[in-house]
Amino acid sequence: MKLLRKLRRKLIDAGKFKSYLLYALGEIVLIVIAVSIAWKINDLNDIRKNNLAEDKIYLNLNEELDTNLRLVKRIIEEDTQKIIYLENTLNYIGNSDTELSQSAKDSIINIGDSTFELQDSSINSIVSTSKLETIESTKLKDLIATYLTKIESFKSQDAQVKAIVSNKIKPILEQHISLVDLLPNEKKYIHAKVHAVRSNYSALLANKAYQNSLIDRLLGTQNRLNLARTIRSKTKILLSHLKQELQ
Numbered sequence: 444m445k446l447l448r449k450l451r452r453k454l455i456d457a458g459k460f461k462s463y464l465l466y467a468l469g470e471i472v473l474i475v476i477a478v479s480i481a482w483k484i485n486d487l488n489d490i491r492k493n494n495l496a497e498d499k500i501y502l503n504l505n506e507e508l509d510t511n512l513r514l515v516k517r518i519i520e521e522d523t524q525k526i527i528y529l530e531n532t533l534n535y536i537g538n539s540d541t542e543l544s545q546s547a548k549d550s551i552i553n554i555g556d557s558t559f560e561l562q563d564s565s566i567n568s569i570v571s572t573s574k575l576e577t578i579e580s581t582k583l584k585d586l587i588a589t590y591l592t593k594i595e596s597f598k599s600q601d602a603q604v605k606a607i608v609s610n611k612i613k614p615i616l617e618q619h620i621s622l623v624d625l626l627p628n629e630k631k632y633i634h635a636k637v638h639a640v641r642s643n644y645s646a647l648l649a650n651k652a653y654q655n656s657l658i659d660r661l662l663g664t665q666n667r668l669n670l671a672r673t674i675r676s677k678t679k680i681l682l683s684h685l686k687q688e689l690q
Contacts, residue, residue, distance in 0.1 A: 619647035
């Protein structure tokens with residue numbers, strides 16, 4: 444820069460204004476080119492950073508979706524079996540204790556409901572922050588937003604089913620069924636099984652509140668199963684689009 448200033452001073456002192464103007468114009472052009480190159484480098488750096496951020500989002504989301512696909516497979520299997528148990532229990536209504544087999548009784552008291560926590564931390568982070576703007580694919584953005592809605596619907600339905608079991612079915616069940624029935628047929632439990640208050644399955648099955656709660660649970664479980672199947676389908680679609688973006 445010092446050399447350039449000396450050159451400008453010599454041209455001015457020599458009265459070569461035309462040469463000075465040409466020189467000044469050339470210097471301006473050089474400055475513009477230098478600034479343009481600097482901007483281009485910054486743009487390329489920004490693009491590189493955005494691409495790295497986008498790839499990280501895709502990888503985290505891909506891992507989360509893989510986990511959900513495994514979980515939802517188990518949910519579908521268990522809910523399908525649970526619906527069979529509940530439908531069988533409804534068919535036992537009107538039967539006396541002596542008419543119920545041990546497998547029927549086991550089906551009636553089978554009120555367990557597994558807990559499956561579908562993952563949504565990555566997809567929630569994408570939707571609720573500026574990360575969504577780093578994704579270029581409009582189709583992918585729409586799929587992500589729809590997927591999160593389905594996950595939230597499933598969690599809501601799952602909570603409703605568990606509330607029916609805990610707040611409605613379990614209290615009525617405990618009024619009529621002795622937990623002694625759950626004990627294995629071992630010598631150390633013979634005394635308890637002989638002297639404990641007997642279960643009354645026929646009274647349980649005839650209880651209107653129990654019948655309503657049972658049907659409520661059946662319908663709720665069917666809705667949860669349908670949502671799980673929808674999520675399985677949408678998970679596969681989303682994984683397919685992610686694979687395309689990562690290629």
